[in-house]
Amino acid sequence: MDISPEHLSDVARLAWPGDDLTRIPDWVYTDQGVYEREVERIFHGRTWNYVALEAELPNAGDFIRSNVGPTPVVVSRAKDGAVHVFENRCTHRAAEFCRELTGNVKEFVCPYHQWTYDLKGKLQGVPFRRGVAGAGGMPKEFSPANHNPRQLAVTTHRGVVFASYAEDMEPLAEYLGPEVMREFEATFDGRKLVILGHYRHSLPGNWKLYHENLKDPYHATLLHTFLVAFGLLVAGNKSLMLADASGRHGVMCSAKSDPSKVTAEAKGEMRAFREGMRLADPRMMDFIDEFDSPWSVTMATIWPNLIVQREMNTLGIRQLVPTGPNEFIMKWTMFGFEGDSEEMTRHRLRQGNLMGPAGFLGLEDNEAIKFVQDGMLRVPGGEHVVALDPATPFGTSQTLISESAIRGMYRHWREVMGL
Amino acid sequence: MTDARIEALLLRADIEAFNAEYCARLDRQDLDAWVQCFAEDAFYVVISRENFERGHPVGLIYCEGRPMIQDRAFALLKTAMFGPRYLRHMVSNLSVAPQPDGSVQARANFVVFEVLTDRPDARILQVGEYRDIFVREGAELKLRERRCVYDNLLIPTALCIPV
Numbered sequence: 001m002d003i004s005p006e007h008l009s010d011v012a013r014l015a016w017p018g019d020d021l022t023r024i025p026d027w028v029y030t031d032q033g034v035y036e037r038e039v040e041r042i043f044h045g046r047t048w049n050y051v052a053l054e055a056e057l058p059n060a061g062d063f064i065r066s067n068v069g070p071t072p073v074v075v076s077r078a079k080d081g082a083v084h085v086f087e088n089r090c091t092h093r094a095a096e097f098c099r100e101l102t103g104n105v106k107e108f109v110c111p112y113h114q115w116t117y118d119l120k121g122k123l124q125g126v127p128f129r130r131g132v133a134g135a136g137g138m139p140k141e142f143s144p145a146n147h148n149p150r151q152l153a154v155t156t157h158r159g160v161v162f163a164s165y166a167e168d169m170e171p172l173a174e175y176l177g178p179e180v181m182r183e184f185e186a187t188f189d190g191r192k193l194v195i196l197g198h199y200r201h202s203l204p205g206n207w208k209l210y211h212e213n214l215k216d217p218y219h220a221t222l223l224h225t226f227l228v229a230f231g232l233l234v235a236g237n238k239s240l241m242l243a244d245a246s247g248r249h250g251v252m253c254s255a256k257s258d259p260s261k262v263t264a265e266a267k268g269e270m271r272a273f274r275e276g277m278r279l280a281d282p283r284m285m286d287f288i289d290e291f292d293s294p295w296s297v298t299m300a301t302i303w304p305n306l307i308v309q310r311e312m313n314t315l316g317i318r319q320l321v322p323t324g325p326n327e328f329i330m331k332w333t334m335f336g337f338e339g340d341s342e343e344m345t346r347h348r349l350r351q352g353n354l355m356g357p358a359g360f361l362g363l364e365d366n367e368a369i370k371f372v373q374d375g376m377l378r379v380p381g382g383e384h385v386v387a388l389d390p391a392t393p394f395g396t397s398q399t400l401i402s403e404s405a406i407r408g409m410y411r412h413w414r415e416v417m418g419l
Numbered sequence: 420m421t422d423a424r425i426e427a428l429l430l431r432a433d434i435e436a437f438n439a440e441y442c443a444r445l446d447r448q449d450l451d452a453w454v455q456c457f458a459e460d461a462f463y464v465v466i467s468r469e470n471f472e473r474g475h476p477v478g479l480i481y482c483e484g485r486p487m488i489q490d491r492a493f494a495l496l497k498t499a500m501f502g503p504r505y506l507r508h509m510v511s512n513l514s515v516a517p518q519p520d521g522s523v524q525a526r527a528n529f530v531v532f533e534v535l536t537d538r539p540d541a542r543i544l545q546v547g548e549y550r551d552i553f554v555r556e557g558a559e560l561k562l563r564e565r566r567c568v569y570d571n572l573l574i575p576t577a578l579c580i581p582v
Contacts, residue, residue: 101469197470197477201574226498280486280493329573334477349481353491358465358479358578360494366577367501374537 011037016419021394021407022387026376028410029206034419035325041416042304043069043322048155048162048175050306050319051075051085053333055159055193061104061119067321068152068163069305074098074108075161078119085154085163086121091147123147158188160317176302177244183251183300186293187310191337196348199332201357205369207322208413210330213365214299214307215250215405217241217397218388223368226360229277230285240295241397247408248303253295254400256287256312284350287312303412311361313344314351326373332356431515434525434553437560442508445580450492453581457485458554458561465567465582468547479578491581501579506544507532508582522563523553529567531582533575545569545582 011033017023027034043049051066052075063076065088072088090097090110097110097117107124108117116125123144131137152163155172162172173181203210213219217239221228239254279285287296290313300308307318315336321329332355336348355362376382389402394411397404413419420428437456444453457463464478482488513527526548533544547569554563567582 195475197473197475198467199477199479199574200467200469200572201576203576223500225500226494229498280489281484284487284490345476346483349476349478350483350487352477352481353487356479357574357576360499363577363579364500367579370576371502 011419014419016414017383021410022385022390022403024384024386024406024410026380026382026384028413028419029208029373030325030376030380032325034417035322037417039069039071039322042413043071044165045416046164046166046169047304048164048169048172048302049304050160050302050317051163052083052161053159053193053195053317053335054083054156054161055195055335056102056333057083057161059104061106062102063098063105063108063119064102065098065100067305067319068165070322070324072096073152073163074121075163076108076119076121082120083154083156083161084120085152085161086117086148087150087152089149090115091123091149092126117149121149121151123149158185158190159193160188176249177246179242180244180249180251180300180302183242183253183293183295183298184302184308186291186295187298187300187308187315189291191339193335194338194340194345196334196336196345198334199356200329201366202323202327202329203366203369204327205373206325207320207328208409209369209372210307210318210320210328210365211250211301211303211409212406213369214252214301215241215243215409216403217252217254217400218403219368220252220254221400223364224361226354230279237400238294239398239400241400241402241405243395243397243405243408245395247394247405247410247412250301250405250409252297252299252301252405254297255294256296283347284353285312286347286351288344288347303409309355311354312351314348314355316352316355326377330357427515427517430517430523431513433560434515434523435513437553438510438513438527438549442510445508445582446506448506448580450496450581454485454489454492456562457488457565458556458563459485461485461488461562462564462566463488463562463581464565465569465578467572468568468570469572471566471568479574480581495579495581499579501577503536504579505534506580507541510549518552521555523560525549525551525553527551529582542575543571544575544578546571547582 014027049068052064056064057077060077060079063074066073066075073085074088075085077083088096088098092115095110095112098108114127118124129138153167153169155162157172237254242251296312298310305320309316317333319331336345354360386403386406389397389404392404394404394408441456463482465480466478470477509530510527516524528548531545532541534541550566552564553560
């Protein structure tokens with residue numbers, strides 16, 4: 001991505017307040033120049049970006065539209081069975097040539113002038129390349145091989161497809177680190193995935209706020225009164241806020257507990273806690289222990305654009321697509337496993353009421369992120385306080401009442417961004 | 420007019436009145452009354468057209484039975500945090516098909532406008548189609564099934580009040 005000199009100088013004027021990670025300035029979330037640098041250095045930089053599940057592309061010729069950062073890409077399965085990822089931009093006149101969300105094709109044809117691309121994204125045909133009756137056409141030296149859309153490096157693990165603009169990315173296992181990989185493999189445990197459907201929504205906030213929300217276990221027992229009211233997630237739960245060594249990835253983990261064991265002290269701090277409250281249909285909150293993990297809930301934030309949700313038995317991918325500093329799009333892909341009974345699938349769907357843009361928890365996260373961005377845009381020039389748990393300056397924390405994982409993420413972000 | 424034609428018109432009027440009342444309950448955010456629009460064994464789902472047409476079952480809201488619908492109402496009224504808003508549900512283009520078992524299949528278009536307190540415009544929150552099965556409980560119509568199939572795949576921020 002081309003950064004104009006004006007933007008460089010804009011960003012150059014920004015300075016982090018001191019060397020302290022407990023204060024985050026607003027411009028991190030609102031500045032256009034910072035956003036453009038994020039696209040260049042993070043989404044188009046040395047990262048593995050989620051683009052698809054292999055279950056969405058079972059056959060040769062299957063494709064989906066996806067994104068790496070804001071950039072539209074096509075993910076397709078070629079005849080040799082390999083998955084390819086390339087920019088959805090015709091090399092002739094820039095048209096975003098693949099318009100369908102998903103489908104099966106033999107080749108991609110740009111509708112504007114019918115330049116054609118094969119399933120690997122290689123330019124195959126240019127109509128009238130040699131003109132008509134000896135007149136017109138492309139210059140003699142025109143080489144289709146030099147006019148392929150930008151190809152991205154691809155890696156897949158347990159049915160999850162990642163792409164990178166960096167050609168020499170380290171293997172995914174190294175990128176995630178052993179602890180985050182262990183949680184990834186607890187959810188993607190080798191069973192074949194079955195797609196149950198998608199949610200898509202836009203959010204008027206900065207994309208990093210979504211990572212932070214899931215690196216902020218403090219909010220879970222306070223904002224999400226539904227969980228607390230029914231005694232399902234309370235401050236005394238066995239829990240862990242895991243961060244990888246770099247600080248960019250994280251996994252928020254908790255184990256369902258017995259609400260009768262909540263201490264009086266914890267109850268007093270949680271306004272929403274009500275003893276003896278029950279759902280009219282409590283099936284929604286059942287947990288069927290199907291994973292090799294001590295945790296009933298894990299929310300993995302995999303830098304920079306992937307959230308893996310394992311909320312008891314409702315499972316989903318959330319893909320972040322930033323569209324500017326103040327807005328992003330989220331695409332959710334909910335899944336189950338081959339071999340799920342009809343009742344298990346329905347259980348996953350019922351439990352899905354917790355999440356997504358209408359979920360009891362999901363809608364609250366979305367609203368909270370909007371409120372945060374509103375606050376920054378309307379009272380600008382301020383800073384955020386992320387000072388909880390000073391005993392852990394950054395990284396993994398054993399307590400829910402901590403913001404150390406957010407600080408760890410910004411330690412990494414500042415390094416990559418040079419800010 | 421023939422009896423059959425009168426009967427069809429009356430049924431249509433009943434369903435139109437039902438839909439108007441259903442929308443009124445949602446618009447005034449009287450969710451406890453909204454729950455009463457459903458039969459005990461009702462299925463209620465708000466599902467994207469993308470999922471519906473591909474046979475993917477995931478819904479934004481997915482309720483099997485009136486107790487789950489009641490839990491949805493309770494959670495939204497008592498536990499959910501969202502910014503204040505007004506909604507208007509509009510229903511039109513009703514089509515009605517009585518079934519041999521006495522139930523009635525119906526379809527109608529819907530539009531839901533949403534007004535937030537900090538913006539002058541009413542934005543279109545959802546546009547789509549109700550795909551319904553009605554049953555009679557005594558004289559009263561109840562929904563045994565309402566699938567709200569919405570066209571605008573990208574939800575703006577969050578869907579807080581049902582469709």
